Amino acid sequence: MEILMSILIGFLFMAAVYLILSRSLLRIIIGTGLLSHGTHLLLLTMGGLGGKSAPVLADGITDYADPLPQALILTAIVISFGVTAFSLVLAYRAYKVVGTDNMDLMKGNEDND
């Protein structure tokens, strides 16, 4: 199971890198979204996919999934959610002010616009 997950995560990273290297700003943000999905799945996989039961204490169950990676993922999800929301609004503002979403045209300072 871990092998399968690793391959899937590898594909997510591949797609994320491809999108981040593209020119359009929105594609880049979609790329960062895929990157954080891959990261979170990787945390889950690296903690081990063993354990039969969800980490909630109950009578008669001894084999729980590792609760720590789940807490880490939950933290990382809300953080990346906040950052993604910020970067989306920033992309919107930049599109309004600069007038383009093409990263190639977002070079230089005020002098050589």
Added chain:
Amino acid sequence: MINLLLFPVLIPFLFAAVLLLFPKKVKAQRIVTMIGLLFALASSFVLLYKVKVDGVQALTLGSWAPPFGITMVSDMFSAMLVTSSLLIAFFVVWYSFSSIGEAREKAFYYPAILFMLTGVNGAFTTGDIFNMFVFFEVLLMSSYVLIVLGGEKVQLKESIKYIIVNIVSSSLFVITVGYLYSVVGTLNMADISVKLAEIGPSGIVTVIAVLFLIVFGIKGGIFPLFFWLPGSYAAPPIPVIALFGALLTKVGVYAIMRTYTLFFTTDVGYTHTLLMILSILTIVVGCIGALAYFDVKQIIIYNIVIAVGVILFGASVMNESGMMGSVFYLIHDILIKGALFLLIGIIIKITGTSDLRKMGGLMKRYPMLGWVYLVVAFGLAGIPPLSGFIGKLLIVQGGFEGDLLWQSIFILASSLIVLLSVIRIFIYAFWGEEKGEHLISDKKYRHLLAPAITLATITVLYGVGAEYLVPFMGDATNVLLDPSLYIDAVFEGVK
């Protein structure tokens, strides 16, 4: 006072939360920010004294036994960094009063600074690797706000790049933590150190060490990963650049020094040689950049890159003089980069441009600014009684002791280029005929100069009083070179 080491983290946080309530009252914002910083500074000095007297302070939150709860650790190294970050923030905020403009002050400028300090001080103090990630995000999120605040065209363009680079490096951080967790099964830094020592030299640990170097190298701006830094740092207003240049890259440098002295000590031949080579290359590109530009901001920004290389070279040698030199130079660099940015901020305010070729003859009307700038420039280059000298001396001495002859000579040569780059600013801006009109009133000039001169005085005292600081630096170096002091402090009374 067992919670003492949390105060420098919590006080800026609480004051920032209070400041959110009345964004439009600029006077109140200023006063409350200053009070908060003074309280935090006082607590950090008490902490410094406490660490000096009682040794490394460790606190595991919520009364959990150490590897299971989040541990905060304050050794001399982190206590000194916390103190200097609060000090620099104090002067930057003071400078901001007459520099940043009311529009930005009304748009949550001061809360963003205080939240950033929470993140910086937390990252310096934490003893848990995932908690360090969270504090990194706290400081990065506030730095996103600070870099884009004002919404000018150039800020919008550059902040997009800054944010994307940092999103990628944060993802890499989480990935690396995931790998490390699957190898050692713990997140507590002291516990990781113990477990990695048990595992011994192993391929995967070296891979993780290099991944950490990449992650923190992006934050710190080391050689192949510094590409985002010159553009992004030139975009925001001067007080923000001063804060970024003094603090943000240093957090990355601190994290590299911490992980490479605490975790990855089993395969030093590979990892630390890599760090050494990269730090030398960092100095090379920094020197090239510092000489290439006629823009005062870019010159100082590339000097940040050079300093990062020098500090990491000292750390990569792993002997007592080299490490002590790095600690000395790190604190010196935080203070002096802050002072330099505040001073060139005044030059830019006076002339209305950051292009050296359009300036000239400032010495006649602003002699005080000129001489203070010259002293700070000499301090940066490391002229003996001033602050940059002792750190670089120890780093070079450590290099010679570690049989790194050419690299050490190279560090000395880079000082010349640093001196040349900052003296060029002095010659172009202060000598020659007066050019252009002066865009600043005398009253505002005095208001801007006061914090810059005070900070410059502190850097001079730091150099002149180096002898009094040696015991503190010695304590910091001992903990870095002997991780068992750190580990014992964390596990005190448990094992």
